[in-house]
Amino acid sequence: xxxxxxxxxxxxxxxxxxxxxxxxxxxxxxxxxxxxxxxxxxxxxxxxxxxxxxxxxxxxxxxxxxxxxxxxxxxxxxxxxxxxxxxxxxxxxxxxxxxxxxxxxxxxxxxxxxxxxxxxxxxxxxxxxxxxxxxxxxxxxxxxxxxxxxxxxxxx
Amino acid sequence: xxxxxxxxxxxxxxxxxxxxxxxxxxxxxxxxxxxxxxxxxxxxxxxxxxxxxxxxxxxxxxxxxxxxxxxxxxxxxxxxxxxxxxxxxxxxxxxxxxxxxxxxxxxxxxxxxxxxxxxxxxxxxxxxxxxxxxxxxxxxxxxxxxxxxxxxxxxxxxxxxxxxxxxxxxxxxxxxxxxxxxxxxxxxxxxxxxxxxxxxxxxxxxxxxxxxxxxxxxxxxxxxxxxxxxxxxxxxxxxxxxxxxxxxxxxxxxxxxxxxxxxx
Numbered sequence: 001x002x003x004x005x006x007x008x009x010x011x012x013x014x015x016x017x018x019x020x021x022x023x024x025x026x027x028x029x030x031x032x033x034x035x036x037x038x039x040x041x042x043x044x045x046x047x048x049x050x051x052x053x054x055x056x057x058x059x060x061x062x063x064x065x066x067x068x069x070x071x072x073x074x075x076x077x078x079x080x081x082x083x084x085x086x087x088x089x090x091x092x093x094x095x096x097x098x099x100x101x102x103x104x105x106x107x108x109x110x111x112x113x114x115x116x117x118x119x120x121x122x123x124x125x126x127x128x129x130x131x132x133x134x135x136x137x138x139x140x141x142x143x144x145x146x147x148x149x150x151x152x153x154x155x156x
Numbered sequence: 157x158x159x160x161x162x163x164x165x166x167x168x169x170x171x172x173x174x175x176x177x178x179x180x181x182x183x184x185x186x187x188x189x190x191x192x193x194x195x196x197x198x199x200x201x202x203x204x205x206x207x208x209x210x211x212x213x214x215x216x217x218x219x220x221x222x223x224x225x226x227x228x229x230x231x232x233x234x235x236x237x238x239x240x241x242x243x244x245x246x247x248x249x250x251x252x253x254x255x256x257x258x259x260x261x262x263x264x265x266x267x268x269x270x271x272x273x274x275x276x277x278x279x280x281x282x283x284x285x286x287x288x289x290x291x292x293x294x295x296x297x298x299x300x301x302x303x304x305x306x307x308x309x310x311x312x313x314x315x316x317x318x319x320x321x322x323x324x325x326x327x328x329x330x331x332x333x334x335x336x337x338x339x340x341x342x343x344x345x346x347x348x349x350x351x352x353x354x355x356x357x358x359x360x361x362x363x364x365x366x367x368x369x370x371x372x373x374x375x376x377x378x379x380x381x382x383x384x385x386x387x388x389x390x391x392x393x394x395x396x397x398x399x400x401x402x403x404x405x406x407x408x409x410x411x412x413x414x415x416x417x418x419x420x
Binding site: 041042043044047049056064065068 | 241242245247259261263264265266267268270271272273279280281282283288
């Protein structure tokens with residue numbers, strides 16, 4: 001009887017640990033899907049994008065994919081929450097979302113501001129290799145146009 | 157003319173001819189010296205552990221460590237080991253027969269391998285004072301060479317050669333002056349002059365060692381005398397002719413380079 005109670009207690013404790021573990025790791029699992037479109041061709045600008053991506057990955061909240069050009073075909077997979085475009089000539093970083101940030105659902109809006117803050121730090125700071133202005137869908141025509149295009153093709 | 161005077165005159169003439177023949181035999185042109193440098197034996201392949209120290213004008217320094225693989229003088233692959241913010245970043249350059257370069261970069265955080273523009277060759281290599289061109293192999297035919305003088309440098313006989321590019325804009329320098337040891341055909345010092353003809357950078361090859369029969373520069377410093385920024389590159393480990401696998405020198409192989417670094 002005593003043995004059975006001990007076994008039951010052990011199983012209960014293990015189950016509790018498992019539940020807590022799933023809860024904890026579930027919270028920290030990357031939630032936001034981010035697509036980086038790197039249209040630059042230089043070494044310095046590419047290294048800057050690597051540092052930018054590393055800082056984003058470091059938050060533990062993003063799952064990143066990358067392309068070297070704007071996709072012209074339709075996306076057959078899951079859409080992304082945020083797309084960051086680094087143009088080759090224009091000295092800007094475009095943060096593109098499906099809607100203006102103020103109308104995005106809360107986790108996505110928060111993620112937008114996180115990406116914006118990191119881009120600002122990485123591209124505007126003194127250590128930046130490739131200084132650029134950070135603009136979002138509400139600041140400039142290009143991100144807004146790309147937003148419509150990427151939404152239509154299922155990327156956002 | 158008396159017989160004695162005639163004899164003296166003939167002997168002087170013979171002496172002068174003999175002297176000029178000797179001088180001709182010892183003549184070497186600037187171009188030939190550069191050809192000797194270019195033709196110096198190199199290993200089929202090499203693996204190098206390199207440390208690059210960047211020192212700014214305030215004396216603050218930043219150290220980067222990388223592992224590099226070379227095949228002859230035309231293919232180089234390297235991967236950064238430290239610091240953490242560049243760890244895993246890999247770079248491949250393949251020199252083509254026309255001396256242009258095919259360059260690829262792998263960015264680990266993005267999992268992205270990308271082609272790099274050829275005009276990046278005149279950019280500084282990873283924040284250092286070396287451009288990609290400074291570290292690479294130049295086309296001899298793109299320059300005119302002139303021997304400025306011969307002298308002794310650090311106890312060795314050297315030729316001081318000026319190389320003037322046909323297209324300075326393309327190279328990024330108006331001219332370069334090199335001190336070249338004629339016993340091993342290695343430059344020990346190179347001065348780079350900017351497009352306004354003002355001294356911009358000085359490269360000093362402070363340590364040259366014979367590794368398994370091949371002379372190699374094992375420590376070099378590039379100092380930008382205009383910005384007072386300096387880069388020291390030290391080869392802490394060199395292994396030659398180990399049989400580097402061909403896939404190391406492919407763009408597809410770049411993501412795997414970090415895993416190929418031998419255990420220290």
